Amino acid sequence: MTSRAKFIHFGLSVVILAIVCLFNTTRVRGQEAAVAPPSADAKATSDAEFIAAADEVLGKMSEITGLKLRTPLKKSLRSREEIRAYVIKQMNEEKTLAERYAGARSAEALGLIPKGFDLDAFMVNVLTEQVEGLYDPKTREFYIADWSPLSEQRMVMAHELTHALEDQHFQIEAWLKAARPNEDAELARDAVLEGSAMVAMIDYLMLGTGRSLKDLPEFDPSMLIGDLGSTATLQEAPPFIKDALIFPYLGGLTFSAAILKDRGWSGLPGLFEKPPVSTQQILHPAFYRSDRIPQSVTLPPLEKLLGSGWTKLDENVLGEFGWKEVLKQFLDGTRAKSLAASWDGDKYVLYEEKQSKRLMLVTRLHLDSEEHATRFSGQYSEVLEKKYSDRSNLFRRPNFFSFDGTDGGVFLYCFGVECVTMEGTTRKVFDGFTKAIEWPMAPQPTQRLEPAAPAKTAMIFGFTENNAAAGDVVLSPNFLQSQGFLFRAAHSEKRQIVRLLRSLPKAQQVFETFGD
Numbered sequence: 001m002t003s004r005a006k007f008i009h010f011g012l013s014v015v016i017l018a019i020v021c022l023f024n025t026t027r028v029r030g031q032e033a034a035v036a037p038p039s040a041d042a043k044a045t046s047d048a049e050f051i052a053a054a055d056e057v058l059g060k061m062s063e064i065t066g067l068k069l070r071t072p073l074k075k076s077l078r079s080r081e082e083i084r085a086y087v088i089k090q091m092n093e094e095k096t097l098a099e100r101y102a103g104a105r106s107a108e109a110l111g112l113i114p115k116g117f118d119l120d121a122f123m124v125n126v127l128t129e130q131v132e133g134l135y136d137p138k139t140r141e142f143y144i145a146d147w148s149p150l151s152e153q154r155m156v157m158a159h160e161l162t163h164a165l166e167d168q169h170f171q172i173e174a175w176l177k178a179a180r181p182n183e184d185a186e187l188a189r190d191a192v193l194e195g196s197a198m199v200a201m202i203d204y205l206m207l208g209t210g211r212s213l214k215d216l217p218e219f220d221p222s223m224l225i226g227d228l229g230s231t232a233t234l235q236e237a238p239p240f241i242k243d244a245l246i247f248p249y250l251g252g253l254t255f256s257a258a259i260l261k262d263r264g265w266s267g268l269p270g271l272f273e274k275p276p277v278s279t280q281q282i283l284h285p286a287f288y289r290s291d292r293i294p295q296s297v298t299l300p301p302l303e304k305l306l307g308s309g310w311t312k313l314d315e316n317v318l319g320e321f322g323w324k325e326v327l328k329q330f331l332d333g334t335r336a337k338s339l340a341a342s343w344d345g346d347k348y349v350l351y352e353e354k355q356s357k358r359l360m361l362v363t364r365l366h367l368d369s370e371e372h373a374t375r376f377s378g379q380y381s382e383v384l385e386k387k388y389s390d391r392s393n394l395f396r397r398p399n400f401f402s403f404d405g406t407d408g409g410v411f412l413y414c415f416g417v418e419c420v421t422m423e424g425t426t427r428k429v430f431d432g433f434t435k436a437i438e439w440p441m442a443p444q445p446t447q448r449l450e451p452a453a454p455a456k457t458a459m460i461f462g463f464t465e466n467n468a469a470a471g472d473v474v475l476s477p478n479f480l481q482s483q484g485f486l487f488r489a490a491h492s493e494k495r496q497i498v499r500l501l502r503s504l505p506k507a508q509q510v511f512e513t514f515g516d
Ligand SMILES: [Zn+2]
Pocket: 159, 160, 163, 193, 194, 197, 494, 495, 496, 497
């Protein structure tokens, strides 16, 4: 399993070298060619022009993807106000206020957004700022923003019309939602939708050159897209929000390009028939090809143990993408990526104390080897120390770490190929939890052992009975705080194209270089 990480890093470094060379050449050519001023095209489009362009692009996308148009499409130019109203309506329809609250609190507990961050308001702004076009599978209609020049609109159309054609053949909304309640699997499917539309868009861009994405040598196609995080609102976004918005597009592009390279567009129906099961398969297409399936991880119900003052807010799967984001908040990107790559399944659950709104976060992570579980133990204890600057009673043993933070005890314990964490609770609850998952009791500081013993025994018996009765864990449809929230917002807003247009001239130059 170690070889997997090594192989990937090796592959990437080669790719980066190749791309650097490629872009150096391109820049020289670009200076000579002189970039055409955008003004000729940068005027408002008339309805007639818009309809004609849409019909033309639709025909081309059907040729590229091999997907025939089965029913006529509705299409319209929309103002910023109309798109904003649509995004808000979609957000409200997609999730209740309570679900959005739960999502934001999970992101906060995981350290992905600052405490008290207004995720709802932020997402409305970022999505309405970013949206250039969208396809609404409910009404089978696609919209283009009326503020974009026609040349950019054509690129957006190429992307949106791919969604429309895929919808007519594969019913994308139902297909996407079939992954629920597993948010990691849903994000993986979203990456197929966005990624395949990105590949189709690049193929559209390449029409007339005799080349397509599959002619390019092995490299990371995300290098073509430039800085998607360059708009004003996104610049202020917590890094996690940027990553979560961009992942379906770029992660999806890399994945879809890798898979479609094998068979061309005739491989597309296969992606819908056998969707990737996790973001890990998106991040590592070889795992998709080899059918590597993550472990199914369960958490016991903790309600009895916590008492009636607590309520469960959220429960879901973070996936390799989610863990990479969590780790990135506290470790550097390279370590986070490498550590997350040993992910082999997880589950997290968030409880809230009703009165005080205090949170308790529990995670259970399955790693791909004992060696990696030990590595996770070491590095995650570093994460927890960075996350809680105010801590006391530190206690450390091999594969176990605990301390008291400002909002309760924090625990990290690894056993075999698994690790569990609990934040915002007591040693008593933690012991009840490890007992319920049938792990040996974690090492204890000796001075605490005797006085706590009788109460703990009683509690464990009570809990065990409860656990037997309530064997299955009820999954809430709530998303991983932020991850779920974000991709649903993006999706419900019907696949906005993040401002990739800005970077397309760069992509064009790269392809032109290949054409020589
Ligand atoms: Zn899209």
